[in-house]
Amino acid sequence: MDDSTPLAAPLRRRRFLGAGAAVTGAALLGAGATGTATAATPTAAVAPGATGAGTPAGAGADTTADAADAFDQLRGVWSDILTGGSAVDPTDPDYAAAIATIDAIAAADIALYDNSATPASVYTDLPFTQVENASGTYYRIRDTAIAWATPGSAHYQDAAVATRLVAALQLIGSAYYKPSSAEVGNWYHWEIGAPQALVNACAVLGSQVPATDLASYLATVAHFVPDPTHQQSGTVLTTGANRSDMCQITILRGILAKDGDLIALGRDKLSDIYPYVTTSDGYYRDGGYIQHGTIPYNGHYSYVLLDDLSQLSLLLNGSSWPIDDPQFAVILDSVDLTYAPFMYDGLVMDVVRGRFLSRQGETDHDAGHSITESILRLILVGSRDQQKRWKALCKGWIERETFAGIRASATPARMALVKSVLDDTKVHAVGQGPNHVQQPSIERAVHRRPGWAWTVGLSSSRIARLEAINGENQRGWHTGDGATYLYNDDNGHYTDAYWPTVDCTRLPGVTADTLPLAPSAGNGTLPPTTWSGGAVLDGAWGAVGLDLVPYGSPLRARKSWFCLDDCVVALGAGITGSSGHTVETTLENRNLHASGRNRLTVNGRSTPTTAGWSGSFPAAGWAHLEGVGGYVLPADSAPGATLRALREQRTGTWAAIDNGPSTGGTTTPYTNSYATLWLDHGIDPSGGSYVYLLLPGASASETARRAGHPDVAVLANTPALQAIRSGRNNLTAANFFTAGALPSVGVSGPASVLFREHGGRLTLAVSDPTCTQTSLTVTLSDRPRYRRGFSDDRGSP
Numbered sequence: 181m182d183d184s185t186p187l188a189a190p191l192r193r194r195r196f197l198g199a200g201a202a203v204t205g206a207a208l209l210g211a212g213a214t215g216t217a218t219a220a221t222p223t224a225a226v227a228p229g230a231t232g233a234g235t236p237a238g239a240g241a242d243t244t245a246d247a248a249d250a251f252d253q254l255r256g257v258w259s260d261i262l263t264g265g266s267a268v269d270p271t272d273p274d275y276a277a278a279i280a281t282i283d284a285i286a287a288a289d290i291a292l293y294d295n296s297a298t299p300a301s302v303y304t305d306l307p308f309t310q311v312e313n314a315s316g317t318y319y320r321i322r323d324t325a326i327a328w329a330t331p332g333s334a335h336y337q338d339a340a341v342a343t344r345l346v347a348a349l350q351l352i353g354s355a356y357y358k359p360s361s362a363e364v365g366n367w368y369h370w371e372i373g374a375p376q377a378l379v380n381a382c383a384v385l386g387s388q389v390p391a392t393d394l395a396s397y398l399a400t401v402a403h404f405v406p407d408p409t410h411q412q413s414g415t416v417l418t419t420g421a422n423r424s425d426m427c428q429i430t431i432l433r434g435i436l437a438k439d440g441d442l443i444a445l446g447r448d449k450l451s452d453i454y455p456y457v458t459t460s461d462g463y464y465r466d467g468g469y470i471q472h473g474t475i476p477y478n479g480h481y482s483y484v485l486l487d488d489l490s491q492l493s494l495l496l497n498g499s500s501w502p503i504d505d506p507q508f509a510v511i512l513d514s515v516d517l518t519y520a521p522f523m524y525d526g527l528v529m530d531v532v533r534g535r536f537l538s539r540q541g542e543t544d545h546d547a548g549h550s551i552t553e554s555i556l557r558l559i560l561v562g563s564r565d566q567q568k569r570w571k572a573l574c575k576g577w578i579e580r581e582t583f584a585g586i587r588a589s590a591t592p593a594r595m596a597l598v599k600s601v602l603d604d605t606k607v608h609a610v611g612q613g614p615n616h617v618q619q620p621s622i623e624r625a626v627h628r629r630p631g632w633a634w635t636v637g638l639s640s641s642r643i644a645r646l647e648a649i650n651g652e653n654q655r656g657w658h659t660g661d662g663a664t665y666l667y668n669d670d671n672g673h674y675t676d677a678y679w680p681t682v683d684c685t686r687l688p689g690v691t692a693d694t695l696p697l698a699p700s701a702g703n704g705t706l707p708p709t710t711w712s713g714g715a716v717l718d719g720a721w722g723a724v725g726l727d728l729v730p731y732g733s734p735l736r737a738r739k740s741w742f743c744l745d746d747c748v749v750a751l752g753a754g755i756t757g758s759s760g761h762t763v764e765t766t767l768e769n770r771n772l773h774a775s776g777r778n779r780l781t782v783n784g785r786s787t788p789t790t791a792g793w794s795g796s797f798p799a800a801g802w803a804h805l806e807g808v809g810g811y812v813l814p815a816d817s818a819p820g821a822t823l824r825a826l827r828e829q830r831t832g833t834w835a836a837i838d839n840g841p842s843t844g845g846t847t848t849p850y851t852n853s854y855a856t857l858w859l860d861h862g863i864d865p866s867g868g869s870y871v872y873l874l875l876p877g878a879s880a881s882e883t884a885r886r887a888g889h890p891d892v893a894v895l896a897n898t899p900a901l902q903a904i905r906s907g908r909n910n911l912t913a914a915n916f917f918t919a920g921a922l923p924s925v926g927v928s929g930p931a932s933v934l935f936r937e938h939g940g941r942l943t944l945a946v947s948d949p950t951c952t953q954t955s956l957t958v959t960l961s962d963r964p965r966y967r968r969g970f971s972d973d974r975g976s977p
Contacts, residue, residue: 181792184284184545188614189223189685189747201513204296204477209867211482211698212532215413216729218233219391220776226387232333237452240353245705245947248688250499250500251425251435251438252920253636254435254443254495254496254499255383255436256386257494257495258383258432258491259329259383259384259386260382261327261328261379261491261495261593261897262326262329262361262384262593262792262893263329263384263592263593264330264591264593264595264596265593265793266593267593267596268331268332268592268593268595268596270331270332274467274587274595274599275332275592275596276332277587277590277595277739278590278592278594278595279332279333279360279592280329280593281589281590281591281663282323282326282327282330282333282592283327283333283334283335284301284376284552285323285324285336286323286324286327286328287326287331289303289320289324289343290324290341290803292305292306292320292602293348295909296800299351299388301313301317301351301352301355301835302317302320302321302348302351302352303317303320303789304668306320308352308355308356308556309624310365310841311363311364311365311366311369311374312365312366312369312841312842313798314352314356314357314359314369314374314614315369315373315374315377315435315842316842317348318352318357318373318377318378318381319373319377320378320788321345321348321349321352321381322377322380322381322384322737323379324345324860325345325380325384325385325386327341328341328342328384328385328415328686329384329385330344330592330671332592337716342385342388343446344395345381345385345388346385346388346389346390347647348409349378349381349389349393350393351497352449353393353396353397353400357374357378357400357949358400359399359400359404359580363404363413365841366647366650366842367411367412367413369842370404370412370424371404371405371411371426372405372422372425372429372717373403374404375400375404375405375429375725376425376428376429378397378400378401378744379397379398379401379429379432379433379436381431382394382397382436382571383432383435385928389467389915394436394549397469398433398436398437401431402959403431405430405433405959406428406451406464406948407896408423408426408427408429408430408445408446409423409426409449409452411426413570415588419460419461419462419464419471420453420461420469420471420481420482420485421471421481421482421485421488422494423449423450423452423453423544423632424450424453424484424485424488424489424617425438425484425488427446427447427449427450427488427492428446428447428491428492430442430443430445430449431443431447431492431495431496431625433446434446436800440500440501442793443496444501445911447492447496447501447503447883450485450489450492450503450505451505451507452504453485453489453509453511454507454511455506455510456510457470460473461473462624463482463510463514464619464621465621466618466619466621467514467517467518467521467617467619468518468519468619468620468621468622468624468672469481469514469518469532469622470621470622470774471534472647474642474643474644474704474706475534475643475644475647476531476532476534476547476623476624476637476643477533477534477535478518478519478521478522478528478532478623478624479522479528479529479530479531479532479533479536479544479547480532480533480534480536480547482514482518482519483519483528483550483551483554485557486511486514486519486551486554486555487550487553489508489553490509490555490557490558491513491557491763493508493558493561494560494561497561499828508855510845511558512558512561512562512563512566512780514571515555515558515562515566515570516566519551519555520573520627521617521619522635523548523551523552523573523577523612524612524633524667524842525580525581525582525667525671526545526548526549526552526577526578526581526585526586527544527545527547527581527669527674527675528544528547529544529626529633529635529665529667529673530544530550530674530892531624531635531636531637531663531665531666532622532624533547533647533650533657534646534647534653535649535650535652535653535656536653537645537651537659537674537679538653538654538655538656538657538679538834538837538838538844539652539834539838539843539845540680540838540845541843543584543675544675545583545584545585545586545672545675546604548577548581548582548586549586549589549590549594550852552574552577552578552586552598552825553586553594553597553598554972555574556570556571556574556597556598556600556601557597558570559571563824567700571601571604571607571611571703572607572609572610572819573612574601575601575602575609575610576610576611576612577604577605578598578601578609578939579609580611580671581671582641582671582743583670583671583672583675583676584672584675586598590720594842611630612628612633613628613629613633614628614629614630614720615628615719615720615723615744616628616716616717616719616721616770617716617719618714618715618716618722618724618744620713620947620951622643623637623638623639623640623642623643623713624636624637624638625714625722625724625741625743627722627743627748629745629746631668631669631670631877632666632667632809632876632877633666633667634664634665634667634743634748634874635664635667636662636663636664636665636689636724636741637659637660637662637663638660638662638713638724638726639660639661639706639707639709639711639712640706640710640711640712640713640727641706641707641708641709641710642706642710642712642951643706643712644658644660644704644705644706645657645659645661645702645705645706645730645731646659646660646662646703646704647701647703647704648699648700648703648704649700649703649704649841650700650841650843651838651839651841651843651844652837652838652840652843653837654699654836654838654839655679655684655699655837656684656698656700656768656834657684657685657701657702657730657731658684658685658687658690658692658695658730659687661687661690661691661692661726661728661730662687662689662690662691662726662728662739662741663689663690664686664687664688664690664741664748665688666688666808666874666876667875668807668808668809668876669807670807670808672773673770673771674771676769676771676773676852677832677834677850678852679837680770680831680832680833680834680836680837680845680850681771681831681832681850681851681852681854682767682769682830683830683854683856684851685764686764686766686769686856686895687766687769687859688766688767688768688769689741689750689766690763690765690766690952691728691735691737691739691752691755691763691764691861692730692735692763692764693730693734693735693757693759693762694761694762694763694764694765695732695733695759695760695761695763695813696963697731697732700911701731701732702730702731702732705731707727707728707729707731708729709727709729709949710949710951710952711725711726711727711917711930711949711950712725712726712949713725713726713932713947713949713951714915714932714947714949715932715933715934715945715946715947716934716945717911717913717934717935717943717944717945718936718943718945721742721743721744721745721819721909721913721934721936722742722743722934723740723741723742723743723913723914723915723932723933723934724742724915724932725738725740725741725902725915725932725949726738726739726740726919727917732756732924733757733759733862734757734759734881735755735756735757735758735759735763736754736755736756737752737753737754737755737756737868738752738753738754738898738899738902738915738917739752739914740902742904742906742913744892744906744908744909744911745874745908745909746876746878747874747875747876747892748873748874748876749871749872749873749874749892749904750767750870750871750872750873750874751869751871751894751897751904752765752868752869752870752871752897752901753867753868753869753897753898754867754868754897754898754899754901755861755865755867755868755869755870756865756866756868757863757864759864760863760864761863761864762860762861762863763861763862763863763864763865763918764859764860764861764866765818765821765858765859765861765870766856766857766858766859766946767803767811767857767858767859767872767874768805768808768811768855768856768857769850769851769854769855769856769857770805770808770854770855770856771854772852772854772855773852773853774851774852774853775853776852776853777789777853778805778806778807778808778855779805779806779807780803780804780805780806780825780827780855780874781802781803781804781805781880782795782797782802782803782823782825783797783802783803784884787825787827788827789827789828791827791828791853792827792828793826793827794824794826795822795823795824795825795826795828796822796823796824796825796860797822797823797825798822798823799813799817799818799821799822799823799859799870800813800814800816800817800818800823800885801813801823801887802883802884802887803823803825803857803883804879804883804884805855805857806881808876808881809874809875809876809877809878809883810833810873810875810878810879810880810882810883810886811857811873811874811875811883812872812873812875812883812886812887812890813870813872813873813874814871814872814873814887814890814894815874817870817871817946818859818861818868818869818871819868819869820861820862820865820868820869820871821859821860821861821862821868822859822860823857823858823859823860824857824858825855825856825857826854826855826856827853827854827855828853828854829852829853829854829858830851830853830854831849831850831851831852832849832850832853833845833846833847833848833849833850834846834848834850835847842871848903859872867899869897871894871897872894873886873890891906891908892904892905892906892907893905893907895912895914895922896922898912900914900916900917900918900920901914901916901917901918901920901922902915902917903915903922909936910923910936910937910938911934911935911936912924912933912934912935913933913934914932914933914934915931915932915933915949916930916931916932917932918930920975921959923961924960924962925944925958925959925960925961925963926958926959926961927956927957927958927959928955928956928957928958929948929953929956930948930949930950930952930953931946931947931948931956931958932946932948932949933945933946933958942960944958944960946958
């Protein structure tokens with residue numbers, strides 16, 4: 181099951197409707213906010229959990245004139261959410277640019293109208309031969325309708341444009357999308373994509389749509405979405421973003437049909453989304469979000485859900501159907517728990533974007549913009565502390581974003597939200613970190629320090645290696661095998677055609693067998709092992725580990741990453757293969773963009789910057805990549821292995837990694853330069869190992885000094901135990917893959933342990949990454965002076 185976005189929509193049509201500021205409270209967003217509450221607003225917004233004065237929550241249908249006016253008002257508010265309403269000032273250069281954006285989209289769509297005497301489809305390039313084209317047709321109609329309803333647009337209130345849109349709805353409604361049509365192809369387009377765009381177009385066009393036509397369209401929507409709790413013709417229970425999308429459709433159908441019971445149904449069925457879950461889809465207490473049972477999706481499905489809920493909270497609160505479920509607080513808390521940890525200077529990290537990292541029309545920045553917008557919209561219903569914190573966070577993301585900034589492609593409605601914080605001098609941007617966050621529910625970790633962030637994706641019997649459905653993410657083979665991502669000042673590293681051009685067999689952090697894999701291999705599979713995860717000490721330092729069992733390979737390895745103040749220490753042990761192919765551990769594979777010539781220095785000597793250069797070095801010493809950082813390999817860090825380096829230009833297409841029927845990328849070739857460092861463990865290694873330090877942002881001289889004085893002692897690096905000691909932090913970190921002991925600490929079973937002595941205190945963090953033990957004993961040796969005092973945080977399974 182899945183949603184999809186038509187390729188014909190370069191600006192992410194599925195979520196284009198979500199690019200809206202609820203102008204019901206635009207003036208409340210900040211001192212610099214422009215515009216006032218629109219006349220379509222029935223009352224001021226009310227926070228979730230509260231009820232509007234004198235308005236009964238869940239009120240049903242009413243035949244009075246006032247009730248009819250209330251439905252019309254709600255339709256007007258929704259139209260304002262999509263267009264920006266009275267907050268939009270066409271004379272403001274920012275809004276003028278945003279209006280030009282939606283005008284360009286509308287103009288491109290209008291140019292594709294089928295103007296023949298007897299058109300068989302609305303657009304010449306979208307014949308009614310598959311459901312993806314039908315939903316794509318509705319997306320275009322909706323987008324043009326939004327331009328038609330936006331003041332300042334070249335199409336604003338244009339009678340000819342409205343007439344053509346009405347005719348377009350009639351054509352597709354009679355020729356393809358109707359109750360007598362059988363669901364074929366992807367269910368999503370029948371039950372979410374097409375009906376959601378249809379009701380949004382009707383809401384924006386309002387009285388332009390004849391009453392008989394509207395009744396027919398609503399009957400079609402009712403046929404395909406009779407109940408928001410089930411999908412695929414009623415055979416599958418909806419969860420997460422699919423539930424919120426279908427509830428939104430139901431609520432809008434109720435508004436357009438002037439049926440309060442439908443509005444109440446859609447609102448009430450949202451409540452199943454709010455509570456924390458312990459298995460399968462939904463929000464977890466540690467901040468993780470899962471969709472499709474075993475796929476971490478903080479960076480896609482969860483933001484679709486946040487988008488829906490942020491819009492609906494502002495639409496309904498203050499009406500007769502406010503969202504008054506107290507568990508909506510979970511959604512508000514998710515801003516800090518689920519979304520913010522994976523945001524970095526306006527983008528959302530690919531480690532939680534699943535298969536969507538392969539979509540040409542939805543980059544990490546695009547997803548980050550949607551999250552930023554939704555959070556800004558939620559400000560009106562957050563607590564005072566949340567409002568202050570979220571404004572500062574969002575302003576920081578917006579101001580620090582240097583690649584594909586949110587303002588460059590903002591719609592007028594999104595621009596209203598952005599300006600509400602940028603123009604408010606009382607809002608001061610803040611950064612994130614330094615900190616270390618782990619979310620055991622999705623087996624992801626993020627480590628932040630000034631100027632950089634590092635994250636890693638794991639998998640186990642609980643979390644799948646990857647998702648590669650509907651033709652997407654065809655080379656995501658190793659994204660759950662300990663792939664690491666380094667974010668720094670290069671705000672477009674992963675955005676600039678990284679995934680179609682990078683060598684996906686050499687992802688940083690991964691130990692991989694070079695045995696070839698078929699496209700989409702490993703999709704949805706779970707490794708048989710349970711050891712995946714780690715522990716966090718004082719929210720500042722972390723230990724992460726993985727019992728690696730890659731898909732389709734006999735390779736086995738134990739891997740650890742210890743996250744310190746200025747570096748990440750990577751250890752590998754027990755590296756054993758028998759496929760007859762070379763096994764490699766990749767330290768770096770950096771996108772230097774089209775013509776990057778960043779200097780690579782190895783052991784003090786600069787290497788050539790020409791494409792095609794390669795080199796081999798003993799697996800000891802240090803390397804430095806200009807603009808990225810340093811890599812230190814202590815003496816005897818990888819016995820039997822060779823450090824290899826390669827500078828190359830790589831060319832690829834988005835179509836090669838996503839050929840889905842409605843999401844497939846173009847065949848346009850993209851070329852980027854790459855600098856790659858990896859350890860070659862040879863063919864079929866037995867018991868191989870490695871140690872290296874990643875020093876993000878370090879200069880070449882700093883890296884050389886650190887190579888001479890690593891400040892990190894490796895206490896153990898075996899398949900049973902990997903451990904280090906940091907003198908600078910007086911910190912010991914260890915991953916016990918079985919019961920075992922160091923001179924300083926012992927455990928009765930598998931565990932991740934960190935402890936630190938500072939200021940006469942000892943702090944200890946312990947977890948069971950296998951999530952299988954009912955008890956675990958930790959013994960600290962030679963520390964009799966410390967009192968016993970423990971805080972037991974059960975965490976998430």
